[in-house]
Amino acid sequence: xxxxxxxxxxxxxGALIGLSVLPLTSVxxxxxxxxxYATWGVEGASGSFTGTVGFPEGFPQATFESDSLASATMVPxxxxxxxxxSTTFGAEFGSSRxxxxxxxxxxxxxxxxxxxxxxxxxxxxxxxxxxxxLGDIDAEIITVTATDxxxxxxxxxxxxxxxxxxxxxxxxxxxxxxxPPAFGVPDISQTATSYTMxxxxxxQAQDECDTAGASAWFMPSVPLASLTVTAEWKSxxxxxxxxxxxxxxxxxxxxxxxxxxNGPVDVQLLDAExxxxxxxxxxxxxxxxxxxVAARSDxxxxxxxxxxxxxxxxxxxxxxxxxxxxxxxxxxxxxxxTVSGTVAGxxxxxxxxxxxxxxxGDEPAIETVTNASGQFSFADVAxxxxxxxxxxPANAAVSPETQLxxxxxxxxxxxxxxxxxxTPTDPTDPTDPPGVTDPTDGSSTPREPNSSDQxxxxxxxxxxxxxxxxxxxxxxxICLGGVGSLASAVRSRRRSR
Numbered sequence: 001x002x003x004x005x006x007x008x009x010x011x012x013x014g015a016l017i018g019l020s021v022l023p024l025t026s027v028x029x030x031x032x033x034x035x036x037y038a039t040w041g042v043e044g045a046s047g048s049f050t051g052t053v054g055f056p057e058g059f060p061q062a063t064f065e066s067d068s069l070a071s072a073t074m075v076p077x078x079x080x081x082x083x084x085x086s087t088t089f090g091a092e093f094g095s096s097r098x099x100x101x102x103x104x105x106x107x108x109x110x111x112x113x114x115x116x117x118x119x120x121x122x123x124x125x126x127x128x129x130x131x132x133x134l135g136d137i138d139a140e141i142i143t144v145t146a147t148d149x150x151x152x153x154x155x156x157x158x159x160x161x162x163x164x165x166x167x168x169x170x171x172x173x174x175x176x177x178x179x180p181p182a183f184g185v186p187d188i189s190q191t192a193t194s195y196t197m198x199x200x201x202x203x204q205a206q207d208e209c210d211t212a213g214a215s216a217w218f219m220p221s222v223p224l225a226s227l228t229v230t231a232e233w234k235s236x237x238x239x240x241x242x243x244x245x246x247x248x249x250x251x252x253x254x255x256x257x258x259x260x261x262n263g264p265v266d267v268q269l270l271d272a273e274x275x276x277x278x279x280x281x282x283x284x285x286x287x288x289x290x291x292x293v294a295a296r297s298d299x300x301x302x303x304x305x306x307x308x309x310x311x312x313x314x315x316x317x318x319x320x321x322x323x324x325x326x327x328x329x330x331x332x333x334x335x336x337x338t339v340s341g342t343v344a345g346x347x348x349x350x351x352x353x354x355x356x357x358x359x360x361g362d363e364p365a366i367e368t369v370t371n372a373s374g375q376f377s378f379a380d381v382a383x384x385x386x387x388x389x390x391x392x393p394a395n396a397a398v399s400p401e402t403q404l405x406x407x408x409x410x411x412x413x414x415x416x417x418x419x420x421x422x423t424p425t426d427p428t429d430p431t432d433p434p435g436v437t438d439p440t441d442g443s444s445t446p447r448e449p450n451s452s453d454q455x456x457x458x459x460x461x462x463x464x465x466x467x468x469x470x471x472x473x474x475x476x477x478i479c480l481g482g483v484g485s486l487a488s489a490v491r492s493r494r495r496s497r
Contacts, residue, residue: 035056035094035248035292036055036056036093036094036130036245036246036247036248036292036294037093037094037096037099037100037243037244037245038053038054038055038243038244038245038246039053039054039100040052040053040054040074040075040100040101040102041054042074042075042102045070046068046069046070047067047068047069047107048067049064049065049066049067049068049070049074050063050064050065050066051063051064051066051102052064053119053244055130055244055246055294056246056248056292056293056294057269057277057278057290057292057293057294058269058271058277058278058290058293058294058296058299059125059126059130059246059294059296060121060122060123060124060125061121061122062119062120062121062122062244063119063120064117064118064119064120065117065118066104066115066116066117066118067107067115067116067117068104068105068106068107068115068117068231069105069106069107069108069109069115070105071103071104071105071239072103073103074102074103075100075101075102075103076100076101076103077098077100078096078097078098078099078100078101079097079098080174081101081135081174081241082095082096082097082098082099082167082173082174083095083096083133083135083167083215083243084097084167084170084171084172084173084174085172086170086171086172086173087165087167087170088162088163088165088217089131089133089162089163089165089215089217089243089245090172092131092219092245092247093131093245093246093247094245095172096243096245097172099243099245101135101241101242101243102241102242103239103240103241104117104229104231104239104240104242105140105231105237105238105239105240106140106231106232106233106238108233109233109236109237110233111232111233111234112232113232113233114141114230114231114232114233115230115231116228116229116230117228117229117230117231117242118226118227118228119226119227119228120225120226121224121225121226121227123271123273123275124148124149124223124224124225125220125223125224126223126294126296126298127220127221127222127223128221128295128296128297128322129246129247129294129295129296129322130219130220130244130245130246130247130294131162131217131218131219131220131244131245131246132217132218132227132242132243132244132245133215133216133217133218133241133242133243133245134197134215134216134217134229134240134241134242135167135213135214135215135240135241135242135243136211136212136213136214136215136239136240136241137186137197137198137199137214137215137216137240138199138202138208138209138210138211138214138238139199139202139203139209139210139233139234139235139236139237139238140198140231140232140233140234140238140240141196141197141198141231141232141234142186142196142197142198142229142230142231142240143194143195143196143197143229143230143232144159144194144195144196144197144218144227144228144229145159145193145194145227145228146159146220146224146225146226146227146228147224147225147226148222148223148224148225149222149223149224149225150225151225153193154193154220154222154224155192155193156190156191156192156193156194156195157221158220158221158222159194159195159218159220160218160219160220160221161188161190161195161216161217161218162217162218162219163216163217164185164186164188164197164214164215164216165185165215165216165217166183166184166185166212166213166214166215167213167215168183168212168213169182169183169213173213176212176213177212183211183212183213183214184199184208184211184214185214185215185216186198186199186214186215186216187199187200188216195216195218197216198234199211199214202234202235203234203235206235209234209235209236209238210236215241229242246294246295247294247295248292248293248294248295249293249294249295249321249322249324249325249326250289250290250291250292250293250321250325250326250327251269251289251290251293251299251301251319251321251325251326251329252287252288252289252290252291252325252326252327252328252329253287253288253289253301253317253326253327253328253329253330253331254285254286254287254288254328254329254330254331255267255282255286255287255288255303255314255331255332255333256286256330256331256332256333257312257332257333257334257335258333258334258335258382258383258409259309259312259333259335259383259409260309260409261307261308261309261312261333262309263307264281264282264307265281265282265303265304265307265308265333266279266280266281266282266303266304266306266307267279267280267281267282267288267301267302267303267304267331268301268302268303268304269290269293269299269300269301269319270299270300270301270302270316271296271298271299272298272299274300274316278290278293279304293321295321295322295323296320296321296322297320297321297322298320299318299319299320299321300316300317300318300319301316301317301319301329301331302314302315302316302317302331303331303333308333309335311335311336311337311411312333312334312335312336313333313334313335313336314331314332314333314334315332317329317330317331334382335382335383335409336379336380336381336382337381337407337409337410337411337412338377338378338379338380338381338411339356339377339378339381339386339388339405339407339411339412339415340375340376340377340378340411340414340415341354341375341376341377341388341414341415341416341417342373342374342375342376342414342415342416342417343370343374343375343376343390343398343416343417343418343419344374344416344417344418344419345418345419345420345421346396346419346420346421347393347395347396347419347421348393349370349373349374349419350370350371350372350373350374351369351370352369352370352374352390352391352392352393353367353369353390353391354367354368354369354370354376354388354389354390354391355367355388355389355391356378356381356386356387356388356405357386357387357389358384358385358386358387359384359385359386359387359404360384360385366378370390381407382407383407383408383409384406384407385404385405385406385407386404386405386406386407387402387403387404387405388402388403388404388405388415389401389402390417392419393419395421395422395423396419396420396421396422397419397420397422398417398418398419398420399417399418399420400417403415403417
């Protein structure tokens with residue numbers, strides 16, 4: 001059935017939950033790029049670690065397993081070692097100062113015992129807006145591989161090595177002490193599906209096995225299901241560092257509704273598959289915000305369906321924050337209701353046409369028909385005033401002819417119409433007088449009575465004239481009888497003389 005909608009003025013959500021507020025002006029929100037660095041949780045013991053990697057909202061979370069030896073501090077705070085924003089990695093994601101990272105080692109301090117650390121993402125990562133950096137590569141051999149959303153190996157090209165660099169000796173860098181005055185970068189080789197990073201001068205030149213800041217970073221260009229890093233021992237007691245980071249953006253906007261809601265309303269952030277990745281409440285002025293979400297082009301925001309009153313809907317609104325913040329996302333809550341009623345009376349009220357027309361006349365009428373019981377209904381009717389009309393069948397009238405219906409954030413009471421049969425009576429239809437029978441067969445006949453018609457009196461059975469004839473005969477008899485008596489008296493008097 002076609003949905004009928006009327007023009008309406010949006011109302012700020014706060015007013016719809018009993019608060020008096022001014023119309024909303026969305027306030028832009030911003031997030032520092034460094035807010036996108038991952039957080040870490042580690043459990044287990046040397047040689048058998050598990051843990052979690054926490055990302056900003058909108059990015060899939062990850063777990064990991066590692067058989068690394070324990071390092072002195074598994075998750076340093078980032079207060080003494082960090083990637084400055086003067087590097088290309090820092091320019092993309094912001095400085096990692098005071099942002100945690102994980103410190104891992106080979107499985108043993110000997111050749112032939114590499115550690116394997118595998119990160120598994122809850123859902124495939126986006127193919128944009130994030131990266132990882134591996135640092136302090138000197139006395140070990142680091143190899144990187146990954147699988148895509150189908151579980152197939154990812155090519156080295158799609159792993160997308162951005163740059164080998166050194167985070168020491170840069171503007172805003174930590175105080176690195178070795179080896180002065182230059183800071184080296186790792187040597188890198190690749191296969192079809194991997195990258196390998198090391199200092200080729202180690203262990204032949206032992207001073208090259210204890211350097212600082214040698215790093216490389218990647219920005220995968222396809223979704224990853226998993227990422228694996230192996231670390232093989234070359235000399236001493238090596239450790240390497242791992243940072244994950246995403247570009248973060250802000251999403252904010254407002255919610256307007258046409259009907260009062262039954263309490264607090266939440267807004268959800270959805271990923272490309274329509275899954276809820278974050279939720280936030282709506283303020284009294286109708287505003288909402290997600291101040292730090294991973295930069296992606298395929299988000300949507302919507303009002304939580306469980307927050308809505310029955311009959312209300314709020315379609316998702318696409319949101320692209322791959323390049324910039326979105327500060328004016330507008331979510332509309334639209335409400336619709338059912339208008340129903342009954343037609344009763346005679347003749348049959350089945351299959352009668354019923355129309356509902358906007359009183360403002362700016363929408364075409366919608367129509368339905370009554371069922372076998374004379375019932376009808378219109379679904380998805382928006383707020384407004386309407387004219388409801390029932391078309392009666394031939395030889396029938398409906399009362400009332402039309403009814404005005406107001407839909408105001410609730411379904412109106414059922415409407416009743418009444419049918420009346422207006423079939424006319426034929427005035428020429430003859431009616432037999434009592435006792436008139438066909439002279440041949442004695443049956444009643446449709447003919448006009450006349451003065452010669454006689455009837456059998458029901459008590460005496462004596463044949464008589466009609467009532468008019470009886471009265472006339474009686475009067476004549478009385479009169480004639482009186483005259484006869486008078487004439488006899490006159491004749492008697494003359495004889496006596």
